[in-house]
Amino acid sequence: MMFPEVMEGSRTQLPYFRTDEFSEMMLDSERVLKNLLNAGDESKVAFLTASGTGGMEAAVINFFDRFDRLLIVSGGGFGHRFCEICDVHNIPYDAIELKFGEVLTEELLNEYKGFKHTGMLVNLDETSTGQLYDIKLISDFCKSEGMYLVVDAISSFLADPLDMKSDGVDAVILSSQKALSLAPGLSIVVMSDRIYERSKSVHSPSYYLDLSRHVSDQKRGQTPFTPAVGVLLDLNRMLHLIDDIGLREKIMGTAELANYFRSNARTIGLKIPEYPLSNAVTPLLFDGNAYDVFVILREKYGITVTPSGGDLRGKLLRVGHIGNLTKKDYDRLLSALKEVIG
Numbered sequence: 001m002m003f004p005e006v007m008e009g010s011r012t013q014l015p016y017f018r019t020d021e022f023s024e025m026m027l028d029s030e031r032v033l034k035n036l037l038n039a040g041d042e043s044k045v046a047f048l049t050a051s052g053t054g055g056m057e058a059a060v061i062n063f064f065d066r067f068d069r070l071l072i073v074s075g076g077g078f079g080h081r082f083c084e085i086c087d088v089h090n091i092p093y094d095a096i097e098l099k100f101g102e103v104l105t106e107e108l109l110n111e112y113k114g115f116k117h118t119g120m121l122v123n124l125d126e127t128s129t130g131q132l133y134d135i136k137l138i139s140d141f142c143k144s145e146g147m148y149l150v151v152d153a154i155s156s157f158l159a160d161p162l163d164m165k166s167d168g169v170d171a172v173i174l175s176s177q178k179a180l181s182l183a184p185g186l187s188i189v190v191m192s193d194r195i196y197e198r199s200k201s202v203h204s205p206s207y208y209l210d211l212s213r214h215v216s217d218q219k220r221g222q223t224p225f226t227p228a229v230g231v232l233l234d235l236n237r238m239l240h241l242i243d244d245i246g247l248r249e250k251i252m253g254t255a256e257l258a259n260y261f262r263s264n265a266r267t268i269g270l271k272i273p274e275y276p277l278s279n280a281v282t283p284l285l286f287d288g289n290a291y292d293v294f295v296i297l298r299e300k301y302g303i304t305v306t307p308s309g310g311d312l313r314g315k316l317l318r319v320g321h322i323g324n325l326t327k328k329d330y331d332r333l334l335s336a337l338k339e340v341i342g
């Protein structure tokens with residue numbers, strides 16, 4: 001659910017963007033965003049007109065090439081996507097394939113000690129299952145192995161803590177339509193100075209997604225190509241809204257909603273997996289009828305939760321906690337779920 005305060009960009013005439021006002025706003029967004037991620041002044045930000053996958057692909061192909069070897073946590077649909085991106089671009093990798101329900105542990109990581117991987121790709125919240133990976137564990141591993149760390153925080157940003165400096169994260173990928181609760185169409189890559197320097201010696205096989213082009217224009221608050229102007233206007237409002245509330249408070253609010261829903265869901269007999277969960281989403285386990293529950297909730301109660309695809313279609317539904325939601329919304333959902341499963 002979007003916040004009414006930040007829906008202007010989709011309601012009004014959009015301004016022409018090659019102007020000083022637009023540039024100032026973009027520089028301001030960059031400053032607030034770096035601050036929220038503790039990215040450091042010397043970090044770089046690229047605003048891409050693409051969905052989150054465009055941000056993932058941009059990060060992979062600008063930072064790495066066929067002379068690298070990456071380690072990918074492949075614990076669901078989005079981890080698998082990183083593998084597919086590397087396949088397309090002939091970038092060698094090893095994938096830590098997690099079975100559904102399997103937790104990413106230190107033992108699993110340690111199997112790859114000394115493999116001389118150059119970088120790690122991970123979706124901090126693997127949104128397809130809701131598993132939240134342990135950033136400290138991953139960060140310590142990458143530091144001790146001398147690896148670059150690229151984090152897809154598309155669904156965990158604003159829901160779970162992330163600090164680029166203290167977690168040693170070299171690049172963070174964000175997208176407008178998840179916790180930022182904006183319209184789709186914008187993805188953002190925030191990168192450390194060190195990984196940006198590295199990208200200069202990597203031949204990026206893309207024109208549109210060449211990050212150096214974006215970083216160099218963003219120095220004056222501009223983008224090389226026509227950006228998603230409306231989404232960028234809303235992004236600026238949203239970033240200030242978060243900044244005013246405080247990042248810690250924002251995350252705590254999301255955690256409170258998640259915990260409220262989870263404890264009540266267990267009370268009415270719903271099953272939640274045992275693995276560590278992101279505050280962004282609660283997965284619910286069903287015995288084969290998950291998709292039917294999704295349809296009934298939508299058609300009979302007007303409530304939309306997220307169904308799963310592939311093997312998990314009958315098994316898993318996901319309930320989001322990001323965006324403009326309140327405990328009342330969960331009360332409605334819980335009473336509907338109680339009727340449906342009862």
Ligand SMILES: *Cc1c(COP(=O)(O)O)cnc(C)c1O
Nearest residue numbers: 051052053078123127152154155
């Ligand atoms: C939603 C999401 C994406 C991006 O998907 P798009 O459909 O390309 O926007 C990437 N990674 C994660 C973890 C996501 O939740």
